[in-house]
Amino acid sequence: MGDDIEIIGETGDAKVSGLLKKLDRIEAPTDFNAQVMARLAAGRRREGGTLFWWFSRIALPITGMACFALVIWFASVPAPGDLKADVVLPETRSTSAPNIIIDEPSPYEAGNQRVANNYQKPRPKTNRVAATPEARPTSRDFAVTEGAAKTPGSNSNSSGSGFSDPFVFEIRDVLRDLGLETDDAGDRLVVRSVRANSVAERAGIQAGDRIETMDDRRITKNTRFDSKVEFTTLTVFRNGRQIVVALR
Amino acid sequence: MALDRFENTDTEVKPQVSDSNLSDHDLIAIVRQGDESAFAEIMNRYRNPLTNYLFRMLGDYEEAVDLAQESFVRVYFALDRYRTDYAFSTYIYRIATNLAISELRRKRRRKLMSIATFFPGDDEEGRELQPADERIRPDEELVEAELKSVIEKAITALPDKYRAPIVLREIQELSYEDVASVLGLGLGTTKSRISRARALLREKLKNYVT
Numbered sequence: 263m264g265d266d267i268e269i270i271g272e273t274g275d276a277k278v279s280g281l282l283k284k285l286d287r288i289e290a291p292t293d294f295n296a297q298v299m300a301r302l303a304a305g306r307r308r309e310g311g312t313l314f315w316w317f318s319r320i321a322l323p324i325t326g327m328a329c330f331a332l333v334i335w336f337a338s339v340p341a342p343g344d345l346k347a348d349v350v351l352p353e354t355r356s357t358s359a360p361n362i363i364i365d366e367p368s369p370y371e372a373g374n375q376r377v378a379n380n381y382q383k384p385r386p387k388t389n390r391v392a393a394t395p396e397a398r399p400t401s402r403d404f405a406v407t408e409g410a411a412k413t414p415g416s417n418s419n420s421s422g423s424g425f426s427d428p429f430v431f432e433i434r435d436v437l438r439d440l441g442l443e444t445d446d447a448g449d450r451l452v453v454r455s456v457r458a459n460s461v462a463e464r465a466g467i468q469a470g471d472r473i474e475t476m477d478d479r480r481i482t483k484n485t486r487f488d489s490k491v492e493f494t495t496l497t498v499f500r501n502g503r504q505i506v507v508a509l510r
Numbered sequence: 511m512a513l514d515r516f517e518n519t520d521t522e523v524k525p526q527v528s529d530s531n532l533s534d535h536d537l538i539a540i541v542r543q544g545d546e547s548a549f550a551e552i553m554n555r556y557r558n559p560l561t562n563y564l565f566r567m568l569g570d571y572e573e574a575v576d577l578a579q580e581s582f583v584r585v586y587f588a589l590d591r592y593r594t595d596y597a598f599s600t601y602i603y604r605i606a607t608n609l610a611i612s613e614l615r616r617k618r619r620r621k622l623m624s625i626a627t628f629f630p631g632d633d634e635e636g637r638e639l640q641p642a643d644e645r646i647r648p649d650e651e652l653v654e655a656e657l658k659s660v661i662e663k664a665i666t667a668l669p670d671k672y673r674a675p676i677v678l679r680e681i682q683e684l685s686y687e688d689v690a691s692v693l694g695l696g697l698g699t700t701k702s703r704i705s706r707a708r709a710l711l712r713e714k715l716k717n718y719v720t
Binding site: 275277278279281282283284285286287288289290291294295297298301302305 | 550553554557558560561562565566571574575578579580582583586587657658661662665676680681705708711712715718
């Protein structure tokens with residue numbers, strides 16, 4: 263102890279160094295090596311466990327989410343046949359195959375329902391369906407497009423009591439005039455068959471299509487017309503999509 | 511590697527390894543070749559200096575032993591990346607220093623979070639800094655123990671950046687160059703910090719350095 267304190271005459275740094283060197287040397291415990299070995303063994307096990315942890319907690323969930331996103335993406339891609347085309351307006355009608363528009367919302371369902379009663383368009387030169395209360399329709403009126411002479415009031419499929427008003431035109435007759443035979447599907451009409459070489463066939467209507475609208479008017483099985491009307495477009499529901507076809 | 515071969519090899523090492531004067535790098539090469547007994551020889555060489563160094567850094571024996579063991583574990587798992595350009599002692603001291611500094615920072619954060627910080631006079635370090643018994647004890651052994659305790663606490667109270675260089679230089683007796691290499695500092699910076707540490711210790715121990 264005397265040596266520790268009797269450092270008078272040395273510099274301050276040397277005194278400090280002398281004090282520090284008097285400290286005891288601390289030694290490791292006798293089982294130091296064995297404990298290190300145990301840690302190394304545990305570390306080996308942990309390394310394997312780490313790989314499993316990364317696979318189960320990180321890699322697997324990420325892969326699952328990627329697969330799910332891929333499935334969603336594939337489901338959202340339209341089918342190859344559902345390609346967008348233009349509507350052929352009456353002024354630009356051509357003789358080529360009918361053009362189809364996909365994914366165009368139904369005007370009725372889009373909230374643009376119009377009151378169809380007394381809805382009258384300017385009469386074109388070539389009427390497909392022409393009827394007026396004043397001029398009683400004849401078979402010639404319906405034969406304009408398809409030549410399928412039939413009196414509207416004599417529609418056997420029309421709903422009602424069987425005493426049809428001859429001045430009211432049932433939707434089934436109008437559709438039949440276009441070449442479509444339909445069945446009821448709840449409140450709506452579904453195409454059962456399409457007559458060959460008819461307007462409907464040229465427009466691309468297929469069996470199973472559900473009739474949605476004709477122009478802007480929503481079509482149900484009870485739809486009737488009491489005035490002259492002409493339609494330029496027909497909207498059908500096919501495979502979960504709205505399809506608008508041009509009538510020519 | 512077959513770690514089972516290390517079991518119960520506290521002090522016993524294969525003769526061809528322990529009895530030879532192989533350098534640290536030679537032992538590392540042997541370990542890399544698959545003879546793990548050479549690693550036990552490395553531990554025999556460095557476990558005491560490392561434990562002593564970490565104890566002076568942390569002031570806690572259990573923590574010092576724990577970090578010394580952790581240093582060897584890290585060395586073992588990083589043997590493939592170890593470069594023999596530098597001395598092994600520098601390498602393992604550097605690992606131990608990093609572990610010690612991390613532990614000191616963790617303890618400091620814990621201390622800040624502890625409610626005990628509102629009563630600085632009651633915390634453990636504060637109590638330890640106080641002499642156990644201030645009465646004059648004529649017995650020299652007890653006085654010497656008290657002096658050592660004060661010196662230890664003075665070292666522990668040094669800022670980290672001064673504590674590591676002074677312990678490496680004055681207690682572990684490393685050269686200035688080795689200290690600079692361990693700490694990743696320039697030689698001038700290392701000397702400056704050691705000098706500053708000595709000055710701080712001189713101030714703390716002024717009652718004993720007269």
